[in-house]
Amino acid sequence: MLQVAVVGVPNAGKSTLTNVLVGKKVSAVSARSNTTQDSHLGAFTEGATQVTLYDTPGVVTTSKYRDTSHATRVRSAWTAAADSDVLLLVLDAHRQVTRPDPRVLALVEHLAQGPLPDWDPPPALLVLNKVDLLPKDADQRLQLLATKLTKTAAFEKVYSVSATRGTGMAELRSDLLARATPGAWVMRATQHTDKTPLDLAQEVVREKFFRRVRDELPYDLKFGTSEVNLLRDGSIRIELPLLMANSRLVKMVVGARGCVIGEIGITARKELIALLKRNVHLILPVKLDKQAR
Numbered sequence: 689m690l691q692v693a694v695v696g697v698p699n700a701g702k703s704t705l706t707n708v709l710v711g712k713k714v715s716a717v718s719a720r721s722n723t724t725q726d727s728h729l730g731a732f733t734e735g736a737t738q739v740t741l742y743d744t745p746g747v748v749t750t751s752k753y754r755d756t757s758h759a760t761r762v763r764s765a766w767t768a769a770a771d772s773d774v775l776l777l778v779l780d781a782h783r784q785v786t787r788p789d790p791r792v793l794a795l796v797e798h799l800a801q802g803p804l805p806d807w808d809p810p811p812a813l814l815v816l817n818k819v820d821l822l823p824k825d826a827d828q829r830l831q832l833l834a835t836k837l838t839k840t841a842a843f844e845k846v847y848s849v850s851a852t853r854g855t856g857m858a859e860l861r862s863d864l865l866a867r868a869t870p871g872a873w874v875m876r877a878t879q880h881t882d883k884t885p886l887d888l889a890q891e892v893v894r895e896k897f898f899r900r901v902r903d904e905l906p907y908d909l910k911f912g913t914s915e916v917n918l919l920r921d922g923s924i925r926i927e928l929p930l931l932m933a934n935s936r937l938v939k940m941v942v943g944a945r946g947c948v949i950g951e952i953g954i955t956a957r958k959e960l961i962a963l964l965k966r967n968v969h970l971i972l973p974v975k976l977d978k979q980a981r
Contacts, residue, residue, distance in 0.1 A: 689871030690739045693769035696778035698746030701817040705851040706743040712880035715743045733877045737868045742768040766803045775812040782821035785829045800841040814843040820850035896952045923967035931977035
């Protein structure tokens with residue numbers, strides 16, 4: 689048994705990396721920063737060994753907190769890390785080599801100093817993600833980056849990976865399996881996440897919305913009272929109301945003749961069928977959030 693916390697600044701590719709390691713959808717993935725709002729639990733099992741992964745919201749140093757809810761999410765990420773056996777610090781290697789994000793070095797320094805009171809750090813691995821996007825002549829710069837960060841904080845190993853293409857992922861997965869110790873499993877061998885069908889529906893719909901509407905939809909996408917019913921034919925009916933803050937957003941999300949919500953519903957339903965391995969009836973009413981007035 690091994691518990692792993694996946695930590696990094698926003699948009700480092702943590703959710704994609706978690707999904708690939710698990711082999712199933714655990715977290716929403718989009719090009720937008722801060723898509724992950726809460727920690728998500730996923731797991732993969734091989735033989736007698738199970739590895740659980742906590743995909744955490746993007747973390748930054750205290751000076752970069754946007755508001756109290758953001759601060760709470762960051763603290764929850766560090767708490768998950770403190771309770772884990774291994775910490776994976778994931779960063780976007782392409783960005784860090786070509787146009788460095790100052791938050792990354794600040795985060796590594798924060799990790800070295802101790803992000804929580806009485807910090808007892810678990811073993812940490814540095815994961816340089818998105819290496820497939822690097823120019824061919826970037827090997828030396830990538831090595832300099834790894835050297836700089838490993839001198840700042842104590843990383844046991846450095847992995848250069850591409851979560852989207854699978855480069856280096858087998859080696860990382862093998863390392864995690866090798867670090868496991870005897871212990872009670874968190875999930876069944878065939879289980880990959882602790883999410884319910886409703887949880888998965890919300891994650892998938894959130895991802896499809898973020899990909900479709902980009903910067904127009906707020907991060908705090910709200911869902912209304914939802915219903916999940918298992919039908920006699922074995923299919924599942926999921927009604928997931930989407931609450932918008934104003935009528936402009938309602939019109940934008942619905943689209944002309946329902947084209948936007950229709951496209952999102954089709955792509956989300958297709959993915960949910962694959963995840964749940966049963967037919968899915970997905971209903972996505974778009975409503976005005978009365979509490980937002």
